[in-house]
Amino acid sequence: MGKYSHYDGHIDTLPMERIPEFDCHSHILPGLDDGAQTMEDAVYLAGRLAAYGFKRAVCTAHSSFLYRNTPETVVPTCERLQEELDKAGIKLALTPSMEYRLIPETWPEQRRRGLLPWEGNHILIELPIRQREQMGDIDPVNEIKALVADGYRPVLAHPERYLWAGREDFDRFREAGALFQRNLGSLEGAYGKESAQRAEALLRWGYYSFLGTDTHDRRYTDKFDKILKQNGL
Numbered sequence: 339m340g341k342y343s344h345y346d347g348h349i350d351t352l353p354m355e356r357i358p359e360f361d362c363h364s365h366i367l368p369g370l371d372d373g374a375q376t377m378e379d380a381v382y383l384a385g386r387l388a389a390y391g392f393k394r395a396v397c398t399a400h401s402s403f404l405y406r407n408t409p410e411t412v413v414p415t416c417e418r419l420q421e422e423l424d425k426a427g428i429k430l431a432l433t434p435s436m437e438y439r440l441i442p443e444t445w446p447e448q449r450r451r452g453l454l455p456w457e458g459n460h461i462l463i464e465l466p467i468r469q470r471e472q473m474g475d476i477d478p479v480n481e482i483k484a485l486v487a488d489g490y491r492p493v494l495a496h497p498e499r500y501l502w503a504g505r506e507d508f509d510r511f512r513e514a515g516a517l518f519q520r521n522l523g524s525l526e527g528a529y530g531k532e533s534a535q536r537a538e539a540l541l542r543w544g545y546y547s548f549l550g551t552d553t554h555d556r557r558y559t560d561k562f563d564k565i566l567k568q569n570g571l
């Protein structure tokens with residue numbers, strides 16, 4: 339049973355202790371961000387996700403200070419990768435999307451331009467990992483509320499990694515309407531001890547709705563190969 343056994347009594351709050359139908363967080367589109375760099379890498383990573391049991395993957399290229407993606411960069415790249423997967427016989431259906439970082443340099447422009455949702459209306463948003471100040475005047479609670487008012491379901495990417503955030507912050511994001519996404523590997527320490535402790539607490543409190551892989555490169559899938567094997571998945 340591995341690391342998951344002690345949660346067995348609370349399984350109702352843990353909808354993701356097995357591989358879900360789709361991965362809602364991945365950086366497998368080639369050449370768009372710090373994820374897959376080549377088509378060959380992208381096909382390899384997609385093949386691993388399919389092997390884990392995912393039927394679909396949402397391709398959430400970064401929209402960040404360094405990676406200024408738009409639907410014009412993401413959609414055609416996603417189509418090209420899908421063609422390669424089909425040719426290679428890899429059964430993984432891709433959805434083009436982005437991981438939107440809430441920073442003044444990119445977020446207001448993305449809002450004006452129009453967002454690329456998955457599952458109809460879900461939007462993956464990311465807050466700074468270490469420095470809350472990078473958000474400038476942007477208040478994540480207001481942004482979450484505005485997204486909800488516009489009919490979106492904002493999904494907070496890996497909140498366990500926001501080392502500045504406390505339970506009060508998480509509660510405010512949740513009350514504003516955000517759903518939470520945990521990274522595969524967080525509990526096992528892939529992002530350090532502090533993130534592992536946060537992931538464990540958030541999981542125990544029942545705050546997570548989604549499990550995503552946040553796959554960037556082979557180092558991620560090598561880790562997942564081990565973690566999933568250890569847990570009999």
Ligand SMILES: [Fe+2]
Nearest residue numbers: 363365437552
């Ligand atoms: Fe990501």
